[in-house]
Amino acid sequence: MAALVPVVDPSALPRGPVRITLYSWVVFALSFGLLISDYMARQVLNAVFPLLKAEWALSDTQLGWLSGVVALMVGLLTFPLSLAADRWGRVRSLAVMAAMWSLATLLCAAAANYGQMLIGRLMVGVGEAAYGSVGIAVVISVFPSRLRATLSAAFMAGGLFGQVLGVAVGGEISASHGWRVAFLVIGLSGLALALGYALIVRERLIASIAGPAAAPAGRGSLSLRALFAGRCVKQVYVASGVQLFVAGALPAWLPSYFNRYYDLPVNAASRLAALLLLACGCGMILCGMASDRLTMTRPDSKFRLAIAYSLGSATALTLALLLPAGPAQIALLAVAMFLVAGTTGPAGAMVANLTPLAIHGTAFATLTLAHNLLGLAPGPIVTGWLADAIGLHDAFRVLPFASVLAAWMFFRARRTYSADLAALETGRVPG
Template sequence: MYWKKSPPAILASLLVIHLLAHIDRNMLLGFSPQIIKDLVLSNAQYGFLVGAVWVLSFGVMAMFMGTLADRFSRTRVIAAGVLIWSACTLASGHAQNFEQMVVARFFVASGEAALVPAAVALLAELFSEQRRGAAMGLFFMGIPLGIGCSFLLAGSFGATHGWRTTFYVLGIVGVAIALPLALLKEDRSRLSPQERGAAFLPQVLAVLRIVRGTPALGFMITGFVLVHLVFASFAFTQLWLVNERGMNAAGIATRIGTLQLVFGTLGAAVGGVMSDRVARKLRGGHASFMALIVVICAPLMLAYRFTPTGSPLFYIGMCAGFFLPLAVYGPGMTALANMTPQNMRSTVTGFTMLAINVFALAIGAVVVGMAADYFIKAGVTAPLTGVLIATDALAISSALFFALAARASRRQRMLALENVQPVRS
């Protein structure tokens, strides 16, 4: 497996694939007006496409794909995922009605679910613990870069050639990437049981046992889910700024997109690189670093809800909200990898993705919307402001769980050291 001798090249390749995944994922948002018009979709149908269809498929399949990546060749699991999502992106461009688009997008999400669990385990193997946070952070730069590029592509190439052609081109590019990727050999059939995962059901049950029986891991996953509630707030940010802060709807979308692209990318890079340097100086390692990042960003995010829209603190707080969730990816995935046996890393990552998608992104966004509707009917002044402050507070509470994870991890290491001490007579 000569290709493993160049970890930086593998990281760069995985970043490109991750970038493509998020372009394909968010292209439906970039072309929303055209697709709604051409397919004659209702707002409910469109919401189902970008919400429930994606979460149901991606969340469940992330764990299934994780078990495959723990047991078989991770490069081929990724290649199969790229091939599936790219072929279905191409099919999305050919969809003639709502039902066809639902099927296509369901399998786009299923294919994309293969990437993160397999890539995280692969990077954890290739990079030492001292460099692992930086590698994870750089890989997760694909999220903000992909979101930004999807809108830029829709506004440039898509404006000239249309949404269908754009989907066709993206599908062809993905297939072209998947084919050579499948040729990279990673024979894991001869690995010991400690290095290779079990079949699906035993593997899932083993992961559930280790999550339940390892407090540090449980606290870390809980904190990760909570901090993703920031994304539930993002779904209502433009509405809040226009309706309750009096900003111009025409200009704010571009401003939000640009700031999210810049500070999301900065968060992924800085959070990953800095975590490797700072974590080794903190008693709780990467988990303590994550708690520190949340505590630093928290007052800025809360001040953003109260300060005048033209003030510097307003934009600093907005950017802190864009920075935070991406800044915890590098140290978070590193901490999860460090707490997890080698033969379960992909499955645990898939389980984490499932929890994030179901509880933070799906249920979280629905609850925020329902709460806002309730307060509007009750005649509350600035209903969204109160709901979003509560959501921010829940996201900030992730610092407590990261701190608990750090404490539990520290205690676990101390017990392990005591167990290996020689017994004196």
């Protein structure tokens, strides 16, 4: 999902160049293109679940692992690979990352069995693990500071476009030419972009435009105690991750759901799922905007909105699954998808408010870690396991419980928010 791209806090970075150059836009375009390739490589699998299940006689648990292992690797490796990129060179690292996930996607195309496909998907996750945090750092460094918020939002949108295209394009190609060709096309296009990035984007040119902004920021000021100081921020990390359990499960399994319960062919099921993914991305952005606008005078209202988004998604999904297949159910599923990732904006703002400015980049990476390990990785896996036991429809009926749990945790976190904020404002670390 787009909300899950680790974003460097714009205000925590040094001042950038004073003007925009043509090369700045070239860097943005290539980085944006690679981000789309990143999410297409991640999401194409979900479009071909029905074909893999039939060809290799896979269980839903096995299918869930193929999806969840990518998020698991992203969660585990974001920190170490981001640190390695800072030492080795961000531009060089980004080209290597893109080549790795593209080659891994080609390995998926050539997989002869489930074990080979699982290894390929694991390597996709390794390649993608640090792209979001390192890529946005490179993009921001070559633009003036006044555009950092806009660029961060645009970069996040690339993840959304990649998810939609991965499901839609993957479904269309696999329906007409087979699932291997879908992986092949996306892998080759990613390799072409990686080669173009390596040839055109140069560390030396980045440094000449960015000046001091090209250097990594805030590494020496990392304080693990500050990252987890106070009860509130720890609960926000966990609550946001738990809510994304649902946001990870639904995109992975909706194409299969429409294939099984609506009797739609793979391409039609993928198109319908892609539309709901688009609703999810729009909801993420609009819910975040609503959070900023409605909480200007009452910062703690972000908790009320996060609770409302969690309970709203749970209610819409519960009602949808009480209805038979048809337009009314699809409409309620669209409402659920619109709200399911709406908590990412308020949660990000809470974490920013509850951690010192100097470590905001690391705080967002910590939030991303929680998103992947608590939500995006286990969501598809557990849903697949439940689908084997009770059927996919009934497995979906369990998902609202995660949203209710997330709402309860946001409610508990709100009780210490003001006290923890006050401690930070007076220079103390919350207890």
